[in-house]
Amino acid sequence: MRVLVAMSGGVDSSVTAALLAHQGFDVTGVTMKLWGGAQDTGCCSVADVDDARRVADQLGIDHHVFNFGDEFERFVVDPYVAAHARGATPNPCIECNRHLKFDKLLRRAGALGFDQVATGHHARLVETPAGRRVGRGADAAKDQSYVLHMLDQDQLARLRFPLGELTKAEVRDLAAELGLRTAHKPDSQDVCFISHTGGGRRRFLAERLALTPARVVNTAGARVGEVDAAELVTIGQRHGLGVSGAAEAQYAVDVDVPGATVTVGSRRELVVDASPVTALRWAGHPVEAVLVQTSAHGRVAEARVADGTVHWARPHRRVAPGQALVFYDGDLVAGSALAA
Amino acid sequence: MSQPVVYLDNAASTPLRPEALDAMLPLLTDGYGNPSGAHRMAREARRRIDDARDVLAAGLGCEPGEVVFTSGGTEADNLAVLGVHARHGGTVVCSAVEHPAVLEPVRHLGGRVAPVDCLGRLDLDALAELLDESVSLVSVMLANNETGVIQPLDEIAELVRRLAPGALLHTDAVQAFPWLDVTAMARPADLISIAGHKLGGPKGVGALVVRSGVTLAPQLLGGGQERGLRSGTHNAEGIVGLGAAAAATLDQLDETATRVGALRDRLADGLLAAVPDTVETGIAPGAADRSGKVPGSCHLCFAGIESEALLFLLEQEDIMASAASSCSSGAQHPSHVLEAMGYDRALAGGSLRLSLGHASTADDVEQALAAIPPGVARLRAHGS
Numbered sequence: 001m002r003v004l005v006a007m008s009g010g011v012d013s014s015v016t017a018a019l020l021a022h023q024g025f026d027v028t029g030v031t032m033k034l035w036g037g038a039q040d041t042g043c044c045s046v047a048d049v050d051d052a053r054r055v056a057d058q059l060g061i062d063h064h065v066f067n068f069g070d071e072f073e074r075f076v077v078d079p080y081v082a083a084h085a086r087g088a089t090p091n092p093c094i095e096c097n098r099h100l101k102f103d104k105l106l107r108r109a110g111a112l113g114f115d116q117v118a119t120g121h122h123a124r125l126v127e128t129p130a131g132r133r134v135g136r137g138a139d140a141a142k143d144q145s146y147v148l149h150m151l152d153q154d155q156l157a158r159l160r161f162p163l164g165e166l167t168k169a170e171v172r173d174l175a176a177e178l179g180l181r182t183a184h185k186p187d188s189q190d191v192c193f194i195s196h197t198g199g200g201r202r203r204f205l206a207e208r209l210a211l212t213p214a215r216v217v218n219t220a221g222a223r224v225g226e227v228d229a230a231e232l233v234t235i236g237q238r239h240g241l242g243v244s245g246a247a248e249a250q251y252a253v254d255v256d257v258p259g260a261t262v263t264v265g266s267r268r269e270l271v272v273d274a275s276p277v278t279a280l281r282w283a284g285h286p287v288e289a290v291l292v293q294t295s296a297h298g299r300v301a302e303a304r305v306a307d308g309t310v311h312w313a314r315p316h317r318r319v320a321p322g323q324a325l326v327f328y329d330g331d332l333v334a335g336s337a338l339a340a
Numbered sequence: 341m342s343q344p345v346v347y348l349d350n351a352a353s354t355p356l357r358p359e360a361l362d363a364m365l366p367l368l369t370d371g372y373g374n375p376s377g378a379h380r381m382a383r384e385a386r387r388r389i390d391d392a393r394d395v396l397a398a399g400l401g402c403e404p405g406e407v408v409f410t411s412g413g414t415e416a417d418n419l420a421v422l423g424v425h426a427r428h429g430g431t432v433v434c435s436a437v438e439h440p441a442v443l444e445p446v447r448h449l450g451g452r453v454a455p456v457d458c459l460g461r462l463d464l465d466a467l468a469e470l471l472d473e474s475v476s477l478v479s480v481m482l483a484n485n486e487t488g489v490i491q492p493l494d495e496i497a498e499l500v501r502r503l504a505p506g507a508l509l510h511t512d513a514v515q516a517f518p519w520l521d522v523t524a525m526a527r528p529a530d531l532i533s534i535a536g537h538k539l540g541g542p543k544g545v546g547a548l549v550v551r552s553g554v555t556l557a558p559q560l561l562g563g564g565q566e567r568g569l570r571s572g573t574h575n576a577e578g579i580v581g582l583g584a585a586a587a588a589t590l591d592q593l594d595e596t597a598t599r600v601g602a603l604r605d606r607l608a609d610g611l612l613a614a615v616p617d618t619v620e621t622g623i624a625p626g627a628a629d630r631s632g633k634v635p636g637s638c639h640l641c642f643a644g645i646e647s648e649a650l651l652f653l654l655e656q657e658d659i660m661a662s663a664a665s666s667c668s669s670g671a672q673h674p675s676h677v678l679e680a681m682g683y684d685r686a687l688a689g690g691s692l693r694l695s696l697g698h699a700s701t702a703d704d705v706e707q708a709l710a711a712i713p714p715g716v717a718r719l720r721a722h723g724s
Contacts, residue, residue: 067648
C-alpha cells in the first residue's frame with residue numbers, strides 16, 4: 001500500500017514516517033511549502049524542509065516538496081486577517097487542515113496514485129458500528145482531535161494517524177532510538193506563519209490592516225479605558241485592556257470593530273448559560289449530551305445541543321464569535337459548530 | 341543513480357562530456373598544483389587553464405585576457421551587475437525574464453526592469469522609456485532558461501547606444517552558448533556570462549567576458565587572480581573541464597543544433613497534437629519554425645493541471661524534466677518568466693520544460709511522447 005506521509009520537519013511526522021516504513025508500507029514523504037522565503041524561520045521554513053528531507057534520507061524513503069502557497073494564502077492567511085478585521089476569532093490550523101492537508105493534499109495524493117495519507121497528529125481513527133470517528137489520542141495533553149473534527153467518512157477512509165496510541169514521550173523516545181535528527185527538536189508553537197521574533201501577531205496584522213483604536217466601555221456604557229487595536233482583543237481577555245480603577249477584574253465580553261468599542265464586564269458578566277452557534281454538523285446522528293471543547297487544548301464542559309444553541313450544564317465563559325466548538329461523545333468527536 | 345533515465349532537463353544541467361572528464365582527471369590525480377604558484381607543478385596547472393582560456397576566447401569572440409573565470413553563471417552575472425554598479429554607480433536595467441542571478445542583484449540595487457511581450461521578447465519601446473543618461477548597465481540574456489526564447493541583442497544594443505550612451509551592455513549567454521554562435525550574436529555586448537555545466541562541463545565553474553576598456557569593481561578580493569577581477573585559487577579541474585566541454589560544443593555546434601532541433605520539433609509537434617488545450621510558449625501562432633528559440637527548448641503549458649503533479653508522474657516513469665525553477669526548499673516556484681509574458685497564474689502553473697541536450701536521442705523523445713499525454717489526462721481527470 002502506497003502511503004504519503006505529510007512531514008513538517010517535526011518529531012511527530014518524522015516518527016510517523018519511520019513507523020509506517022518499518023511496518024512495510026511503501027512510504028513517500030512530502031513537505032508542503034505553505035509560506036515564507038529562503039531565510040524564513042517560521043514553521044515549515046526551509047530549515048524545516050531540510051529536516052524532513054534528511055529524516056526521509058535516514059529512513060531511505062523518497063521526499064518531495066509541494067508548493068501550496070497560493071491555496072494557503074487564500075484559505076488560511078486571508079481568512080485569518082479578515083476574521084480579525086471583523087472582531088471574530090480565526091482558526092488557522094483548522095482551516096489549514098480543512099483546505100490544505102485534508103483536501104488539497106489528499107486530492108493530490110489520489111491523483112499521484114497513493115492509497116492513503118498519514119500525518120503525525122496525536123489522534124485516533126476509530127471504527128464504530130456507526131462509521132469512522134476521530135478519537136482523542138493517548139496523550140491527553142497533546143491530543144489534537146479538536147483540529148481534526150471536520151474530517152468526513154470519505155476522508156477518514158484514506159487517512160492514517162499512527163501516533164494515536166502513543167504519548168509524546170513515547171514518540172520522542174522512539175525518535176531517539178531510531179537516531180532521527182529531529183528527536184529533540186522543540187515543537188512549533190502557535191500560528192506557523194507568524195514569527196514571534198518578528199513582532200508577532202500585532203506586526204503581522206498591522207502590515208495588512210489598519211488597526212482600529214477603540215474605546216473600552218463597561219456594560220453600563222461608561223467609558224473606562226482605551227485600546228490601540230480592537231482587532232487584537234479576544235473575548236475573555238483580562239489584561240491589556242487599558243482599564244484602571246475597577247472594583248473587580250474586568251474581562252472583554254464584546255468586541256465591536258466597526259463601532260470601535262470593546263465592552264468589558266465582571267466575571268459574572270463574562271459567563272453565560274447558552275451560546276448560539278452556526279455551521280452545526282454531526283459526524284453521525286446528533287448526540288443529546290456532549291462534552292464541548294472550545295479551544296485546541298482547552299478543558300471540556302458538559303452541554304446539550306438543541307435549537308442551534310449550546311446549553312451549558314454550568315455557566316460557561318462566552319465563546320468568541322467564529323470560535324470552533326467541538327462536541328465529544330466520550331473520547332470520540334461527535335460533531336462541531338462555530339460560535340455565532 | 342545509474343538506472344537508465346530519459347533526461348530532459350538539460351537546461352538545468354547536462355551530462356559531463358567524456359572530453360571534459362578526460363581533461364579533468366589528470367588535475368584530480370597528480371596535476372594538483374596551484375596555478376598561482378611559481379614551481380613547475382604550478383606552471384603546468386597554469387598552462388592548462390590558460391589553454392582553456394584560449395578555447396573560451398575563441399568561442400566567445402574575445403581575447404584570452406578578457407576571460408574571467410568564476411564559480412559559475414550566477415557569480416558571473418553578479419560580477420557584471422554589482423561590479424559595474426560599484427565602479428560606475430548609476431542605474432541598472434534588465435529584462436523582466438532574466439534569471440534570478442541577474443534580477444536579484446538588479447533589484448538589490450533598486451534598478452529598472454523592462455517588460456517583455458507575450459512571446460517573451462523584450463518590449464523595445466518600453467525599454468526605451470527606461471533608458472537615460474543615468475543608466476550604467478543594461479543586462480539582457482541572449483536566450484531564456486525557461487522558454488528558450490532568443491533576444492534581439494543587436495536591436496537592443498542600438499537602442500542603448502542611442503538613449504543611454506554611457507551604459508554597458510551585459511548578456512547572460514549561459515543558455516545560449518550550447519546552441520548559438522555567441523561570438524556573432526553577442527558582439528555588441530561588453531560583458532558575457534557563461535556556465536560550464538550547461539554545456540557538458542562540470543558544475544562550479546563559469547566565466548565572464550570583460551571586454552578591454554570595460555572597468556568594474558571585483559566582488560571577490562584576495563590574492564588578485566584573474567587580473568584582480570576575481571580573487572581566489574583557480575578551480576583548475578573545473579576550468580579545464582569547461583575548456584574541453586566548450587571545445588567539443590563549438591566543434592559540433594551546427595550538427596548538434598540541427599540534430600537536436602529536429603528531435604525537439606518532433607517532441608513539441610507530437611505533444612501539441614496529442615494533448616488538447618496545450619500552449620507552446622514563445623512561438624507566435626502560425627509561425628513557420630521555432631528559430632526564435634534555442635534548438636533544445638520545448639516549453640509548454642497544459643491547461644488544468646499543476647506542474648508539480650505532472651513532474652512527479654514523469655519521474656515515476658524515469659523521465660526527468662522541470663518547470664519554472666526550484667526554490668531552495670525544492671518546491672516549484674511560480675514562473676516569473678511566464679508572468680512577465682502575461683500568462684495567467686493557472687495556465688503558468690501547468691507549465692512543463694523539456695530541454696534536450698547534446699546527448700539526447702530519438703528514444704528519449706519517443707518515451708516522453710508515450711508518457712506525457714496519459715499523465716496529463718490522468719491529472720485532468722482527477723482535477724488536480
